[in-house]
Amino acid sequence: MTTSAASRALSDPDLSAEYLHLIGDGDEHAATELAVTLLEDGVPAQRIMVDLIGGTQGRVGELWAANEWSVAREHAATAVSERVLAAVAARVPVRPHRGRVALACVDGEWHGLPARILGELFRIDGWRVDFLGASVPGPHLITHLHQTGPDAVALSCMIPTRLPRAHAAITACRAAGVPVIAGGRGFGPGGRWAERLGADAWAGTAEEAITRLATDWPPAPAPEFPADFLGDEEYTHLVRSRPQLIETAMRRLAEAYPPVDEYDEQQLEATMEDFGHIADFLAASLYIDEPQIFLDFTAWTAAVLAARDVPAAALRAGLHLIRGQLIDFPKATATLDQALAGVKP
Ligand code: B12
Structure with a gap:
C-alpha cells in the first residue's frame, strides 16, 4: 500500500470503529496488531x-x-491504548538531537x-x-527542573478546575528560568487563559x-512577570470552606431532593464527588473570572446525569444547596443563578 492509500485508510470510520471495539474489549494484542500493521503499511506513526x-x-x-461504558471499561480501554501507543513508539527509535523537554500534567x-x-x-x-506523568505536584516539577x-x-x-494549580506551576517554572x-x-477556547496565567x-x-x-x-522573555495569584476573597473562601460546603450540602440533600433517601452507598459517594466538582468548577470560574467555565460544566453534568436517569431536579437541588451557603458572595451567587437558569427543571 502507498503512503497516501494508507493515510486514506486511517480516515476510514470503519477503522476507528474497529479499533474502538478492540480496546473496548480489552484486546491489546489485536489492537496493537492493527496499529502496527498501519505503521508497516506506511502510515506515519504521528498520525496513528x-x-x-x-x-x-x-x-x-x-x-x-x-x-454506555462503565468507568472500569473506560480505564481498561485507556490502558490498552497506552500500551498500543508504547508499541508503535518502540518501532520508531529516534536519537535525541534537539534538546530536553519536561512534560507534565498539572x-x-x-x-x-x-x-x-x-x-x-x-x-x-x-x-x-x-x-513526568499525570497529576504532577508543582514542587516535584520544580525539583526536576x-x-x-x-x-x-x-x-x-x-x-x-486545575487552572489555579497550573498558574502556580507556570509561575514557579518561570522563576526557575x-x-x-x-x-x-x-486552558480554554484557543488557549485564552494560558497567557493570562503567564505561559x-x-x-x-x-x-x-x-x-x-x-x-x-526559546521565546522572547515576557515584558512583565504576571501576578502569581489571581484569586480574590470569594475564591479563597470557597477553597477554604470546600469540605464544609460539601458536608452541609450532603446533610441537607434529602430534604431538598427526597429520592436521595433511597440511594445506596455508591450513589451517595458519586453525589459527594459531584458536589466536589461543583465546588471546584465554581472556584476555577472565580479564579479566572470567567462564569462560562462553570456554565459549561453544569450543562455537561446535566447531560451526564440524564444519561444515568438522574433528573435535572437533583442537580438543581445541589446547586441551590451550595448557593444557600454562599449568599454573602455576589460573584459566586450570580454564577450559580446563571447555571440554575440554564438547567431547566
Ligand atoms: C477520556 C476522558 C476522560 C477519562 C480520562 C482517561 C485518561 N487516563 O486519560 C476519564 C473518564 C477518567 C475522565 C475523567 C474526568 N473527566 Co474527562 N474526558 C475525557 C475525554 C472524552 C477525552 C480526553 C482525551 O484523552 N482526548 C484525546 C486527546 C488526544 O485529545 P486532545 O485534547 O485532542 O489532545 C491533544 C491536545 O489537547 C494537545 N495537548 C494536550 N495536552 C497538551 C499539552 C501541551 C503542552 C500541548 C502543547 C498540547 C497538548 O495535544 C494532544 C495530542 O494531540 C474528554 C473530552 C474530549 N473529547 O477530549 C473529557 C473531558 C476532558 N473530561 C472532562 C471532565 C469534566 C472529567 C471529570 C471531571 C468527570 C467527572 N465528573 O468525574 C473527570 C476528571 C478527572 C481528572 N481529575 O483529571 C471534561 C472537561 C471539562 C471542560 N470544561 O473542559 C471533558 C472536556 C469532557 C466534556 N465536558 O466534554 N475523562
Whole structure:
C-alpha cells in the first residue's frame, strides 16, 4: 500500500470503529496488531498516535459520559491504548538531537493520554523527553527542573478546575528560568487563559507544539512577570470552606431532593464527588473570572446525569444547596443563578 492509500485508510470510520471495539474489549494484542500493521503499511506513526489512538479516546469518553461504558471499561480501554501507543513508539527509535523537554500534567489532572501522545511526538521530532506523568505536584516539577535543566516545560491541563494549580506551576517554572508551553483544552477556547496565567506559549495541537519548539524557541522573555495569584476573597473562601460546603450540602440533600433517601452507598459517594466538582468548577470560574467555565460544566453534568436517569431536579437541588451557603458572595451567587437558569427543571 502507498503512503497516501494508507493515510486514506486511517480516515476510514470503519477503522476507528474497529479499533474502538478492540480496546473496548480489552484486546491489546489485536489492537496493537492493527496499529502496527498501519505503521508497516506506511502510515506515519504521528498520525496513528494522534488520529487513531487520540481520536478514539474522545469517543471512549463520550461512551462513558453516555453511561454506555462503565468507568472500569473506560480505564481498561485507556490502558490498552497506552500500551498500543508504547508499541508503535518502540518501532520508531529516534536519537535525541534537539534538546530536553519536561512534560507534565498539572497537579490533579488525570487525563494522562493526551500528554503521553504529545511526548511521543516530541521524541520522534528529536527531543529528549522526560514524561513526568499525570497529576504532577508543582514542587516535584520544580525539583526536576533544577536537576535536569530542560529547554522547555510542556504543561498539560485538560480540565479548568486545575487552572489555579497550573498558574502556580507556570509561575514557579518561570522563576526557575524555564519557559513554559501550555496545552490542553483546560486552558480554554484557543488557549485564552494560558497567557493570562503567564505561559510563554500555547499550542492547540501536538503538531503546533512541535513546530513552535522546532522553529521559535526559546521565546522572547515576557515584558512583565504576571501576578502569581489571581484569586480574590470569594475564591479563597470557597477553597477554604470546600469540605464544609460539601458536608452541609450532603446533610441537607434529602430534604431538598427526597429520592436521595433511597440511594445506596455508591450513589451517595458519586453525589459527594459531584458536589466536589461543583465546588471546584465554581472556584476555577472565580479564579479566572470567567462564569462560562462553570456554565459549561453544569450543562455537561446535566447531560451526564440524564444519561444515568438522574433528573435535572437533583442537580438543581445541589446547586441551590451550595448557593444557600454562599449568599454573602455576589460573584459566586450570580454564577450559580446563571447555571440554575440554564438547567431547566
Ligand atoms: C477520556 C476522558 C476522560 C477519562 C480520562 C482517561 C485518561 N487516563 O486519560 C476519564 C473518564 C477518567 C475522565 C475523567 C474526568 N473527566 Co474527562 N474526558 C475525557 C475525554 C472524552 C477525552 C480526553 C482525551 O484523552 N482526548 C484525546 C486527546 C488526544 O485529545 P486532545 O485534547 O485532542 O489532545 C491533544 C491536545 O489537547 C494537545 N495537548 C494536550 N495536552 C497538551 C499539552 C501541551 C503542552 C500541548 C502543547 C498540547 C497538548 O495535544 C494532544 C495530542 O494531540 C474528554 C473530552 C474530549 N473529547 O477530549 C473529557 C473531558 C476532558 N473530561 C472532562 C471532565 C469534566 C472529567 C471529570 C471531571 C468527570 C467527572 N465528573 O468525574 C473527570 C476528571 C478527572 C481528572 N481529575 O483529571 C471534561 C472537561 C471539562 C471542560 N470544561 O473542559 C471533558 C472536556 C469532557 C466534556 N465536558 O466534554 N475523562
